[in-house]
Amino acid sequence: MLTVFEAPKASEAKVKLKNGITAYLVADATAQPLVSLQVAIRGGAYLDPKGKEGLTSAWGAQLRQGGTRSLPAEKLDARLDFLAAQLNTYGGNEEAGLFLNLMEKDVKEGLALALEVLTQPAFAQDRLDLWKRNRLRALEQLNDDPAGIERYQVGLLTYGADHYAARWPTAAALQGLTREDLLAHHARMIHPENLSISVGGRFDKTRMVQLLNETFGALKAGSEAKKNGLPPAPTHTPKPGLYVVHKENPQGRVSFLLPGLKRNDPDWVTVEVMNFLLGGDFTSRLTYLIRTQEGLSYTVNSRFSEGAWHPGSFRAVFQTKARSVAYGCRLMLGELKRMQEEPVTEAELAKAKGALINGFPAGFASPEAVAELFLNEAYRGFSETYHATYRDKVKAVTAADIQRVARKYLPLGKLAILVVGDKDAVEAGDVKDKPGKLSEVAPLPVVELPLWDPMTCTPLKK
Missing domain, CATH: 3.30.830.10 (Metalloenzyme, LuxS/M16 peptidase-like)
Known part of the structure; x- marks a missing residue:
């Protein structure tokens, strides 16, 4: 048994x-x-x-x-x-x-x-x-x-x-x-x-x-010791745009950026299931399309960081030939949009839920791992009951839930797309096989960002 x-x-x-x-x-x-x-x-x-x-x-x-x-x-x-x-x-x-x-x-x-x-x-x-x-x-x-x-x-x-x-x-x-x-x-x-x-x-x-x-x-506190406060939340609001940093290189590095959520948010588990389907696993949609089917990138994935004291962030990444960057961006945007517009299939959803539930015990594989998990989660203020109810919450996720959180946490109009590579090559795109300029990928303002001087932590003048 x-x-x-x-x-x-x-x-x-x-x-x-x-x-x-x-x-x-x-x-x-x-x-x-x-x-x-x-x-x-x-x-x-x-x-x-x-x-x-x-x-x-x-x-x-x-x-x-x-x-x-x-x-x-x-x-x-x-x-x-x-x-x-x-x-x-x-x-x-x-x-x-x-x-x-x-x-x-x-x-x-x-x-x-x-x-x-x-x-x-x-x-x-x-x-x-x-x-x-x-x-x-x-x-x-x-x-x-x-x-x-x-x-x-x-x-x-x-x-x-x-x-x-x-x-x-x-x-x-x-x-x-x-x-x-x-x-x-x-x-x-x-x-x-x-x-x-x-x-x-x-x-x-x-x-x-x-x-x-x-x-x-x-151990006792010394006269100068202080109880430290929590990390401050950022006051900066990311601005939507297509940001290009020029760096002469045959490859282009791409990051899709969005605000995220706290792990204590009621939507967290549903977002985790949604991201597993999108780009959080080797079998995900982004990996299958951009790596397996199109052969554009060896590494492609997405993740939501676990926001502790303030909401985390979403990031989807891939790296490819400079001339393939624009096409890869169109593919990634298409998958984000599809996640919002089309309900995931029951087969996809069952596979994702099964993988997360069956993989759950691996996080408790050794006494060292369990002790460190308890410590790190308490440090970040996460609920002690999270793991007790995790699998039931995963089981309860529906295709409608996936579509709802995709629309809420993947707003395409708020995307900041960062591209690091040769600006002329990434803008031109693959003229021969997959035509389309980078600036035409999305209705976002195109901004060229300067490199920063690492010694002074200030932007370099162009």
């Missing part, structure tokens, strides 16, 4: 440490003798002061790379190597964190090392200088790669130049970062109310709670 998979419950894994830190513990006595720890830190690049962009990124990297007060970087590296442990830290746009993976038998020492890295960083000057040199070198090369150009132009179009998600550190900001800046930022960030923890693997839960209380549970 087949057993119906029941999603684990976050409430059953959640514990509170003695200082109020929430931890999610998922143990499996039959798993390999490994333990994974994740510490999520509330904060990110959205906290970087103007002129100090890159501060959170530098701080997050140097927590690990710069050693601790009692263990210089080389000795910390050697000790972790001896334990066959992996310990990494990072600072992102909307969160920072620490990851540790090691053998079950070394958990006590590993937790002590992780706490030391988090609370007693040395921020070695030579390691900080190396990090800055590497970042500056990457900045210098940003406009060499069409993918890098596309990435920052998508951010600018979606969020606006003043939003943290579209900004990057200038050369002056990077060069101006000091060890004292990192120390001050660290004093602010390490507050128990900014921390949450997950532990997954093979361990005794009672003993793990004891060890966590002896380490992270004993």
Whole structure:
């Protein structure tokens, strides 16, 4: 008799440490003798002061790379190597964190090392200088790669130049970062109310709670520590248009951009099913038409980002020969329009729903994955009951529901279409086989965007 998979419950894994830190513990006595720890830190690049962009990124990297007060970087590296442990830290746009993976038998020492890295960083000057040199070198090369150009132009179009998600550190900001800046930022960030923890693997839960209380549970807020707020929502409203960035290249990169929704929105599951059919799977309509049938692109897909604190965004992408860009855009537009105008077939819908339902248990494949899932969803404020009702919501989606959300969340008149490639070639199109200019693809204003100077984060003059 087949057993119906029941999603684990976050409430059953959640514990509170003695200082109020929430931890999610998922143990499996039959798993390999490994333990994974994740510490999520509330904060990110959205906290970087103007002129100090890159501060959170530098701080997050140097927590690990710069050693601790009692263990210089080389000795910390050697000790972790001896334990066959992996310990990494990072600072992102909307969160920072620490990851540790090691053998079950070394958990006590590993937790002590992780706490030391988090609370007693040395921020070695030579390691900080190396990090800055590497970042500056990457900045210098940003406009060499069409993918890098596309990435920052998508951010600018979606969020606006003043939003943290579209900004990057200038050369002056990077060069101006000091060890004292990192120390001050660290004093602010390490507050128990900014921390949450997950532990997954093979361990005794009672003993793990004891060890966590002896380490992270004993952490107290310093005099400079602050409880960080949530990332601010963008105030920028994306403008519809066909945006072209000139970059001499035989290929063109294309992104269709639209505003999205929060994952807590009642429409989210229906939108997920709709996008699975549109471009969210290798069997989707966009992949079949643009890759399989027309042979224009190896990679083509679409997705709605999971909006947490503010609505996410929609993005559909493909890359093809410059002269095929206009034709590929017409095909993609046609599929977006068809999703709105024609109900999906019952066979398509059944296949999509079956794939999402049958693939659901894979998200809970290991205790580490489950613990990290609970932590990351709690960090973003998602409902703890989401997974308990997910499959029933997928089952309830109808063809009419798909058509409704397609009309609501794929408004063609609000599209921002970004093309990065040789402007003359992409505009001319495939004159011989698939005639049609790029500017004639949609009734949208055509705007030529400049490259930005990566060193100053300002538009380059034409």
